[in-house]
Amino acid sequence: MQTPLADLPERLHQLLDRHCTQQPNWPALYEGEISLSYSQLRQASIELAEQLSQDGVRAGDRVMLVAENCRLLVAALLAVSRLDAWAVVINARLSPAEIENIRQHCGARRLLFSSAISVDAAQHAAQARAEPREHPLLGGYHLGPLNPDCQPEPVHADNAQQVAAMIYTTGTTGNPKGVMLTHRNLLFVASMGCHMRKLTRADRIYAVLPISHVFGLASVCLATLYSGSSLQLAARFDAREVIRVLREDHISILLGVPAMFARMLEVATQQNIELLAPALRFMYAGGAPLDLTLKCAVERRLNSALHNGYGLTESSPTISQTRIDEQRDDTSVGRPIPGIEIRLLDKQGSTVAQGEIGELLVRGPNVMKGYYRAPEQTAQVLSADGWLNTGDLAREDSDGALFIVGRSKELIIRSGFNVYPPEVEAVLNSFPGVVLSAVVGLSVAGNEEVIAFIQPSDPDGFDKHALQAFVGKHLSPYKRPSQTHVLSGLPAAASGKILKHKLKAMAAELAEQARLTSHT
Structure with a gap:
């Protein structure tokens, strides 16, 4: 299965054109009690584009969308596309x-x-007058x-050259x-997401x-x-609300990061809530390593396979994912999606x-x-012939499936041995009461230490x-925190x-405090 690149629309906003002809009244978005059909979303994006043009936005300009998930944000993305401007999408929760x-x-x-639905966006708007x-x-x-x-950037007719969106990465x-x-x-x-998940208009x-x-x-x-299909928008993650919508709102597709699934299980266990998802047919975790303990627990509680995948901002993001009709009992991120080439280099x-890694x-x-x-x-990361160095370490199984073992910059070398943080985190996460964990390296004289941070369900009673x-x-002695x-x-x-860079800074600060205390 491969989608010919020639069949892709030239611009993001053209996604709506086909649906507005074939299913103009089908719901495109749900936001609380409000829904917009495909024709309404298209019309709203046209009107917003016209307004932005009157407000001085030109082709090649950058337009910052400081927002949380809402219908305005979706329409604004399409409106900016109509103008051949660039959408710089920013989470309103940034400082x-x-x-x-x-x-x-x-x-x-x-x-x-998006000041109407986001207190943070409203505060930023007030500060910006x-x-x-x-x-x-x-x-x-x-x-x-x-x-x-503002100086506009050049505009390209070719969809492979014209920038649609700019995402600012947190970075390591x-x-x-x-x-x-x-x-x-x-x-x-x-x-690829549409075809590999076999999405139809019946999906929510x-x-x-x-x-x-x-x-x-x-x-x-x-x-x-x-x-x-139909998109049900939520401005922020709330575990109880996700549990409710899975039970009541006919959600058939759920994508999240592992921490989201871990929090759902934690809340369901603490509050003795039965997890029910009668319409759910596809679950997917990405954005961070998925450990086997969490994967198995989610699958058991929701009675559905938890698929896994891998990508990064620089690859839009998907590079590989497990296939919908191939349930796996490991933490592979699956085979590369069609049309993608990979290399693993020493x-x-x-x-x-x-x-080999x-x-x-x-x-x-x-x-x-x-x-x-x-x-x-x-x-530094993109060669002249198009190869992107992900900075991640991986190995390829005999069936072509990839296993991500860690980031090359996060590799810990302790007493001459390689320590891959995800391996240590998987063990920590399998201990009862641990919700999340993260492992970082701390440089010491002539060596590197393994430092663990854990988030337990009961911090006060944790042993x-x-x-x-x-x-x-x-774990072998050299891998133990x-x-x-x-x-x-x-x-x-x-x-x-x-954000492991914050944990590394915290580890260094704690080590310095311990050093000073030992000398007093």
Whole structure:
């Protein structure tokens, strides 16, 4: 199965054209008690595009959409596409300083805030002195002042060259980079998501993953619109609400990050709630490593396979995923999706033998155009012939399925031995009472220590000594954490991705405090 690239629309907004002819009154979006049909969504996006044009937005301009999931955000993405401008999609939960850094870096022409549904967006709008606006189908929003210094980027008729959206990554260093994703990048992944999940218009997809993250944008939002299915929007993740909608709202497709599924199980267990999902036919975890203990627990409680996949912002995001008709009992991220090439290379740049670990490179229609205004950073990860170095370490099974063993930059070398954090995290997560864990390396004199952070369901009653004994039975001595810190919650991005650079900084700070204490 492969979607011919020639059959993809040239622009994101053209996704609606076919459906408005064939099923104009079919619901495209649900947001609380409000629904919009495909024809209503199309008309709203046309009207919003006309308004933005009157407000000075031109082809090639960057328009920042500071929002949480809502119908306005979906319509704004399509409206910006109509103008051949770039949508810079920003989660409203970012701090004012983070938003200001991105605004300055991308040189946005205008900022649009989903102030009616997001307290954070409303606060940002007030700080930006944005004007209140109202649309009969999309509700209220605010529009920031015009930036007269914004210089439009060149416009390309080719969907492989014209940027549709720019996503700023959190990155492992904490310094965000603007990832330029073209219309073809996003439409290719949307088409793959549609076909590989066998989406039909009868499906109802729960959209709780932030559309400001590429997982929520391409794999959830755009894949739904590509297929003509219905999207049920949720501004923020709430475990009890996800449990309710699975039981009551005929949700057939659920995509999330592992932390989301872990929290659902935790709440269901604590509150003695039976998990029921009568319409659910496809579940998928991505965005972070999925450990086997969590996978098995979710499958048992929801009586459905939990599929796994892998990707990154720079690949729009999907690189590989398990197949809908092939249930696996391991944590493979599946085979590469059709149309994608991969390589696994050693430190010398040679291809590793099958089953051996190598750094993963990928090439295909999903690979980004580059980092905005950062040619040197782009050249570090993207070769002239289109190969993207993911920075992840992987091995390939005999059936072509990939296993991600960790990030090359997160590899811990302890006493000369390689320690892959996901392996240690899998053991920690299998201990009763552990909801989430994260493992980082801490440089010490002549060596590197393994430091663990765990989020238990009951921090006050958690038995660290029992955990250490458990780990001692399941991990070699060099893999065992030298320190384990218990936190009420792990730092995470809005997408649910654990921010390990913050944990590394915390580990270093704790080590320094311990050193100073020992000298007093």
